[in-house]
Amino acid sequence: MRSLDDMAYKAKDKKAAIGPDIDLDSYSLESATHANVKNLKTIPKEDRERMTLAGLDASEKERAGTYVQRDATAVHSGSNVDGMEIIPIKKALEEIDWIRDYYWKLASVDTDKYTARARLDLQDGYVIRALPGKKITLPAQACLYLEKEGFNQNVHNIIIAEEGSELHIISGCASASHVTRGLHVGISEFYVKKDAKLSFTMIHHWAEDVVVRPRSVGIVEKGGLFLSNYISMKPVKSVQSYPTIYLVGKGAVARSYSLLVGSPGSELDVGGRIYLQAKDTRAEIIARAITNGGNIMSRGDIIGEVPGVRGHLECHGLILNGGIMQAIPELKGLVDGVELSHEAAVGKIAQEEILYLMSRGLTEEEATATIVRGFLSVDIPGLPAPLKAEIDRAVELSQKDVM
Amino acid sequence: MLVIEDLQVKIGNKKVLKHVNLEIQPGETQILFGPNGSGKTSLLMTIMGYPQYKVTGGRILFKGEDITHMTIDERARLGIGISYQRPPSIQGLKTRRMVQVCANGDVDVDTLADRMNFREFLERDINVGFSGGEIKRSELLQLMAQDTDLTLFDEPESGVDLENISLIGNTINHLLQRVNESQHCKTVKHAGRERSKMGLIITHTGFILDYVTADKGLVLYDGMVAGRGNPVEIFKQIKKVGYMECARCAA
Numbered sequence A: 001m002r003s004l005d006d007m008a009y010k011a012k013d014k015k016a017a018i019g020p021d022i023d024l025d026s027y028s029l030e031s032a033t034h035a036n037v038k039n040l041k042t043i044p045k046e047d048r049e050r051m052t053l054a055g056l057d058a059s060e061k062e063r064a065g066t067y068v069q070r071d072a073t074a075v076h077s078g079s080n081v082d083g084m085e086i087i088p089i090k091k092a093l094e095e096i097d098w099i100r101d102y103y104w105k106l107a108s109v110d111t112d113k114y115t116a117r118a119r120l121d122l123q124d125g126y127v128i129r130a131l132p133g134k135k136i137t138l139p140a141q142a143c144l145y146l147e148k149e150g151f152n153q154n155v156h157n158i159i160i161a162e163e164g165s166e167l168h169i170i171s172g173c174a175s176a177s178h179v180t181r182g183l184h185v186g187i188s189e190f191y192v193k194k195d196a197k198l199s200f201t202m203i204h205h206w207a208e209d210v211v212v213r214p215r216s217v218g219i220v221e222k223g224g225l226f227l228s229n230y231i232s233m234k235p236v237k238s239v240q241s242y243p244t245i246y247l248v249g250k251g252a253v254a255r256s257y258s259l260l261v262g263s264p265g266s267e268l269d270v271g272g273r274i275y276l277q278a279k280d281t282r283a284e285i286i287a288r289a290i291t292n293g294g295n296i297m298s299r300g301d302i303i304g305e306v307p308g309v310r311g312h313l314e315c316h317g318l319i320l321n322g323g324i325m326q327a328i329p330e331l332k333g334l335v336d337g338v339e340l341s342h343e344a345a346v347g348k349i350a351q352e353e354i355l356y357l358m359s360r361g362l363t364e365e366e367a368t369a370t371i372v373r374g375f376l377s378v379d380i381p382g383l384p385a386p387l388k389a390e391i392d393r394a395v396e397l398s399q400k401d402v403m
Numbered sequence B: 001m002l003v004i005e006d007l008q009v010k011i012g013n014k015k016v017l018k019h020v021n022l023e024i025q026p027g028e029t030q031i032l033f034g035p036n037g038s039g040k041t042s043l044l045m046t047i048m049g050y051p052q053y054k055v056t057g058g059r060i061l062f063k064g065e066d067i068t069h070m071t072i073d074e075r076a077r078l079g080i081g082i083s084y085q086r087p088p089s090i091q092g093l094k095t096r097r098m099v100q101v102c103a104n105g106d107v108d109v110d111t112l113a114d115r116m117n118f119r120e121f122l123e124r125d126i127n128v129g130f131s132g133g134e135i136k137r138s139e140l141l142q143l144m145a146q147d148t149d150l151t152l153f154d155e156p157e158s159g160v161d162l163e164n165i166s167l168i169g170n171t172i173n174h175l176l177q178r179v180n181e182s183q184h185c186k187t188v189k190h191a192g193r194e195r196s197k198m199g200l201i202i203t204h205t206g207f208i209l210d211y212v213t214a215d216k217g218l219v220l221y222d223g224m225v226a227g228r229g230n231p232v233e234i235f236k237q238i239k240k241v242g243y244m245e246c247a248r249c250a251a
Helices: A002-010 A045-053 A089-095 A113-120 A351-358 A364-376 A385-402 B040-048 B072-078 B095-103 B109-115 B132-146 B162-175 B185-194 B231-250
Strands: A065-070 A073-079 A084-088 A126-130 A140-146 A151-161 A166-175 A181-192 A197-205 A209-220 A225-232 A238-241 A244-247 A253-262 A267-270 A273-276 A282-291 A295-304 A310-319 A324-333 A339-347 B002-011 B014-024 B029-033 B054-062 B080-083 B150-154 B198-202 B216-221 B224-229
Touching (some): A045 A166, A065 A084, A065 A126, A073 A089, A084 A089, A089 A151, A113 A151, A126 A166, A140 A181, A151 A166, A151 A197, A181 A225, A209 A225, A209 A253, A244 A253, A253 A267, A253 A295, A273 A310, A282 A324, A310 A364, A364 A385, B014 B054, B014 B198, B014 B224, B040 B072, B072 B080, B095 B109, B109 B132, B224 B231
Parallel strands (some): A065 A140, A126 A151, A140 A166, A166 A197, A197 A225, A209 A238, A209 A244, A225 A253, A244 A273, A253 A282, A273 A295, A282 A310, A310 A339, B150 B198
Antiparallel strands (some): B002 B014, B002 B054
């Protein structure tokens, strides 16, 4: 482990390959420690409401378990079902041997200064694991909450779907309503083992001057399925995220869906890269982005390394009230017999569609809102109902900001 | 009542309607004939209020109000609706939601859809990948929910297969409060007295005449009304001598 620390130390000033550079020293690493929370309903109402906007259900009625972190402290962690574990990563590193087989095994500490920071100044994070053969159909929820003004939150998450298991996670990130400025660095490592199914839905609900640098890497084994969804519809200063997924086993599938809204002053640089490294693997990267004054860069990269693999990239962008929309789809086939395609479009709402709805009695404004809602309503197959409901709610809530 | 007085319309610099006069009484349905490019669709779109159809002269009155410069949605709320020939598809907007939009509130979408044999399409995005006939059924389903007083139909039978043509015809009759007169001789007078719905139907093939008994027909030719009369007689003439002759003899 010493050498990882050395590597991280050497990379501590290394700029990221893409996205605006951030001065890490302008954020504070000191925060008050928060007390343990046994019952989620005892979290102050104002904070609870903010967490709810990022998908947290304090009643836990339709949740398999919960992890909540406030600033640097894991305040709640527990599973409500058999066959699934939720453990704060610091505790796991102290008490569980096998965690060393996963910790920093996919992500590299010296990728850039953000991975280095998460290595050198780890605060906490969650380990969620579905045991072999266990089908956990209710989603587990996690909330990473930023409460201290100007704070730099560093988390590391490890998600493991053991062989033949099924696991759904809704991971929400939010900031307290009084917070204007902050930095969130999040490392996530995903392990989808043989014939396992994992869906991971990240909902962001930050503030206008918050900077976000997630660093995620996933691996999918034979027959595994990984659904990765990212939803960011609220103002945020800058997000730069480019998760990488390796499909290493025969028939492994990865699908990534992003729903983005860029508000004035927001800069979203979001995309994903999927490596098709085994026979019959399939990948899909789909993005729907709307800017109403923000700057959105939607990326995607699919690399086919063996014959008989298939991949599709799709990015549809709408410019509603100014802003910049860029789509950068990339495909790379390294052998004969790969099938890769992409489809990208940047445009505006068709006048014809607005008039069609107006002739059914909607005002121009209602018609526009209806079309925007439809644009963001992507059918994501394989999600359990409570998760679908959470995504629909996020789309619904975005209406105010979009219009 | 719909009254169109000396209507002149341009798209860009092109005159598409020249001094058109037309009246549709409450309860009355008229058929609009004319070759391609004669101005039939332009007339419907102008009545509906599409902004690219610029009214350069004349006016349109509906229910006693001058609607010439009203927006589309104002006209829709006043009771005018249209069945499009090629409506746009809207990604992510479910047909079910579209029917609810038309009804502006509570509506039993499933029951309405059953009548159009369209339930299996309710969870599909509106018009996305619909065939010609499916589009027509979808349009009529929307109009049933909208419950319009004046309904404009742009070639409602085009692209419809033979199995569904009678469904389309009967639905139009229903929307216009008409019953199939051959089957319901005794009730027709009664129905006529109560009838208030107005209709204006463009037909190219004339198939719709087998189902809908319209009160009047008119022929548009080169943006002008070239003739009026019994719709069945007009259609016979057109079949026999063509539009050009028909327009000439009627003029």
